[in-house]
Structure formats: C-alpha cells, structure tokens
Amino acid sequence: MTERPDPHEHLRSRIAAATRATSPAELHAIQLVPPKNRAHGDASFGAFALAKLRGLAPPQLAAEIAAGVAPDDVIESVTATGPFVNARFRRSALARHVVLGALRGDPPFGPAPASGKSIVIDFSSPNIAKPFHMGHLRSTVIGAAIGRIWRHLGATVHGINHLGDWGMPFAKMMTAWMRWGDPQELQKAPMRHMFELYKLYTAKAKDDPALDAEAAKHFQALESGADNEERRMWKFLRDESLAAFQGPYDRLGVAFDHVTGESFFEDKMEAAMARVTAAGVLEVDDGAEVVKLDAQGIKVPCILRKSDGTTLYHTRDLAAAFWREAQYRPDRILYVVGAEQKLHFDQLKAVLARMKEPLADRIEHVPFGLILAKNEETGKWEKFASRGGNAIFLDEVLDEAVANVRRVITEKNPGLAGADRVAEQVGVSAIVFNDLKNSRIKDVKFDWEQMLNFDGETGPYVQFAAARLSGILRKSDVALDAGAELGATLDWNLLADAEEVLLTMLDFGTTLERAADQSEPSIVTGFTIQLAGSIHAYLRDHHVLRAEPAVRDARLALVAAARRLLHVGLGLLGVGAPDEM
RNA sequence: GCGCCCAUAGCUCAGUCGGACAGAGCACCGGUUUUCUAAACCGGCGGUCGCAGGUUCGAGUCCUGCUGGGCGUGCCA
Structure with missing residues (x-):
C-alpha cells in the first residue's frame, strides 16, 4: 500500500493531517468528489461541512488546507478556489496506480479479499409451469449483477432462486x-x-x-x-x-447458489408460526390468523394463515427469512422484486419489528420498475409482460436482438470469424445492458428502434471499445492476458496524455462501493460507458503501435489495463466482450 | 378515499451527504478514414430542472401544497 497508495485515499489522509481532523465526524466530512469542471483539477473537496464543524468560514479553511498540503510523490498541487480545495495528482503516480493496479488485479480492479460480510440475494424467482418471459428479466439480471458486485468486494454471497412453486x-x-x-x-x-x-x-x-x-x-x-x-x-x-x-x-450467464423455492419452506412454516405466536403478536380475525400493523403505520394487516387453514406468500417469506438468518448469518437480505410488491415487504419487516426480531433491520426490498413496450398505435408506453393475453418470451426477444446483431456484422465486418457466436454474445448483452443502464426504480422503455441502434450508450458500444483494444494488442507482441510485467520498466510520465482514461479508471473503487451500497448496478453500467468513451476518444489522437518504442510500451500497458477493466466491469454486469466484433 | 413511486433538452436518461457556469446518448445539422475496427471521434443545435410556496449563505437535490403519469390497498404472488 505504501508502494502505490490510492491517490484519493492518500489525498484524504493528507487533508486530515493538515486539518488535524481526528473525530469520526470530522473525518467523515472530508469527502472527495470529481470536480464538475475538469479544469479545476482531479479531485475536489468542498470545505463546507468541516468548516461548519469548526465554526470557520469555508474559504478560510480551504486556504489553510491548500497551504498545509505540500506536494509530494502523489500530489502535484493543491489550490484553494473560494471554499473549494482542488488537487491535481502527479501523472506518473496516477498512471502507475491505475495501470499497474488493473494489470495486477489489485482491488478494487480485481476481487477484494474476503470481507466477512454475508449477503443474501433473493432474485429471479419465476413461477413454475409458466414460460420465462420479459417480466422475469429484470429481477434476474439486476439480482445477478448485485451479487457479482458484492462478491467482487469480498462478501460471501448467497444468490437464491426463490421459485414460485407453491400456493x-x-x-x-x-x-x-x-x-x-x-x-x-x-x-x-x-x-x-x-x-x-x-x-x-x-x-x-x-x-x-x-x-x-x-x-x-x-x-x-x-x-x-x-x-x-x-x-x-x-x-x-x-x-x-x-x-x-x-x-x-x-x-x-446466471447461476444460483441455492434453488430453494416457496415449496422448500412447506415443513418450516409451522415453526415460524409458533415464533409469531410466542411473540404474542398473532390474532384471529374473520377466521384468519393475522398480525396487525397499525402501530407500524401500515393499515393492512399481514395475513399469515387463511380461514381455510392454508398458508400464504407472507407465511413462506417469514419462514424463509428465519431459515436464511440461521443458515447464512446475513448482514443484509436483499429481495430483488418489482416495486409493486413494496407493501408486501413493508409488512414483512413490520411483522418482524413487532416481534422485536433484529432481522427486521436486515431485510431490504430492492424494487425495480416495469418493462414497458411502445404501443405503435397510440404511441403510449404499456406493460411489456403481456400483450393480448400472451406473454413475450425472453427467448424471442434475445433471438431478435441476436439476429439484429448478425445483420450488423454482415454489414460492417463480413469476414468476422465465429460471427454467430459473437452475434449471440453481443445480442444478449445488448438486452441485458439496456436493462441495467438506468436507475432500477425507473420503468424500462423497451424500444426496438433503440435496440436496433448500437450507437452511443449501449452494450455494443462498450464491447466495441474492448474489441478495439484487443485488436491493438493482437497486432502487437503483447498477449491479451498480459499482466503486471508490462509495467515493469515503464516511464509512467509518458501516459500523461491519457489523463481522461486514467482518472476514469481511478473512479472504479468508488463506483463499486456506491453500486453495492445502493444495490444499483446502473452505476457500474455508467462507468463502463464512461471508460469506453474515454478510450475511444484517446485512441483517435494517440496511435499506439506507431509510437516510438518507449511511448508504445507505455500505451500498450494502458491498453491492456483498460481492456481488463472493461472486461471486469462488463463481467460484473453479466456481459461478455468478444475480442473481435 | 388512503399509501408509495416517478416528473431534468424534441426523445431516452445521468446528476455522489444541498455546493463552483445543469451533463450524456438518440434524433437533427456540419466535419473526420491511404494511419491499431467509422458499432468510433470532433463540432453545432437544444433546458422557466412539472407548478407554487418554504428552509438555507447556497436547492435539480431537503420540507409543504398542488398538477400529471404509474403502482398498490386482509384471506393472489
């Protein structure tokens, strides 16, 4: 770590030292953000919060920080602009950190060591005896992506397919x-x-x-x-x-750690009911056994046993929650289920809260919006799940996307080897990427016109960037999977002209933490788009293979590192990237 | 009726714990290829951040009310 400190961490600790900030509140107030305007520097710190804690004027504190943080191996300059502290990293340190880090697979570019965290994710969960349709896609790809992100961050992840096979x-x-x-x-x-x-x-x-x-x-x-x-x-x-x-x-490309559907809890519901009874919160109402939740602010009671003696969704989810708590000792249990089921999970939590179960604070509904299709006649967006009583099978959508990609390949790269395989990968990815692109709470407007267009912020766009990088490496003497040896003897200053790429790569750690914290894969999707964009732009004016040897070597290392990071990012989303397309 | 979610450029969306002139992509217009993939890049056009108040040194972001759209609302999941 002392060898190649994370520039952000390093800057934070220098600011903390300069301000002699020690309390958790003060340290928490030292948050770096990317400046909105790149001209301001590589990282900014608004001195507002810390100044308030100290009773100082923000510009005064900012000036003190700028004066107190002298340049070193990593920090090139720190200046105060009004209440803001703007820092610039040395290009050599920045390049070395991100390129070597990505090539070596050091965290956050590679998987983190085990954190001891246990995360349970309940996702996909289709009903049996029904086709797998578009409506199942969201829970499946969002849940799988969240699982991969947590696993990358070192958590033990239990991905569960809570099959709808009962009731x-x-x-x-x-x-x-x-x-x-x-x-x-x-x-x-x-x-x-x-x-x-x-x-x-x-x-x-x-x-x-x-x-x-x-x-x-x-x-x-x-x-x-x-x-x-x-x-x-x-x-x-x-x-x-x-x-x-x-x-x-x-x-x-989705797999589960456990396929324990609703039926799995058939013999575990009575024990759960006994716990509810023992907690003294169960009452009989109109012949049904219910838990009233008015005190929790929920007017609809939670029914746990119908008047005919049979169980419900809630009964099974309650039993499942207890089972998961005992089996997996989870820090968090995430339910990746549509937003329309919010009340259900509010009730589940409220029942546990009334029972004084600590579990109540660990279960968390991760809601998402509907998939909408455009009604060509009215021009309005409508539910995609069913059309004229018929569900749209996922396979049909994937096939259509793959066929479209196949057409584009014929047009743009007719000689491509393995074109069908590439079309499958790119086509499926386009659908997945489209689903993971926006905040999950928003409805996905599924527009074929948009899917046919592979320009701009799309899966193929990011894959294309990775393919270009692969192409450069293929034409050099560097192996596609080359590692840290590429950086052994480089002059890192030669990558100063790649600062957009480097600074984007530097954000990967924050990106992952935010994505995991908010259960929001779209943050990772956005990162891959940004990295692809900065690479595309860089390649225009910076030729790799024709550069003089020292520059060429440095750029090859950058290319290999950026390619790796694109693969990591796409991989977390469940999307592959072909070496040619 | 009540509860929750959403509203930012013509369209689709970003906008990190309230902070420096509101950013992308698509579409449209113009330019870039004898040079590692033009599925790309560069430039242009385009915004009373739904409306009205409030809190604050400062609000797209927080609070209240309203409008529009969506979802939900005891024995379905």
Missing part, C-alpha cells in the same frame, strides 16, 4: 389441468401445454368464481402433505420448469 398460482394450474388437461399434450410439450391451460383458466375465471374456489381446494390437498395427484403433478411440473428455465439462465 394459489400453482393450484390454479392444477385446476386447469384437472379440468381440461390432455395427457398426450403434456407428454409432448409440458411447458407449452400448461401455458395454454393457464391462459384458458385466466379467461374463464373472470366470470366463473367456482374456479378459484376449486383451486383453493387443490391447494388444501397439496398442503395436506398427502401423496395425491396434486403432489405428483406439482413435482412433475417443478422438474419440467427447472429444466426449461435453464435455457434462459444459460444464455444470460
């Missing part, structure tokens, strides 16, 4: 099967047949309440524990569904 949705499927099912069709194509039955059920249940009553009976039969047709069917559909979901998961 009324399945019971409705059972009802449809028993009424209209065709064993031969089921044999031929289980998932398709069940989806047809489900659509039939939805259509008929609208004006036939008897269906829902029948479904409730089937659920009772399933939950009775008896070895009956419901149970056999449940097991069959669960197996079939898991096999079918593997297709999308493989294409998206």
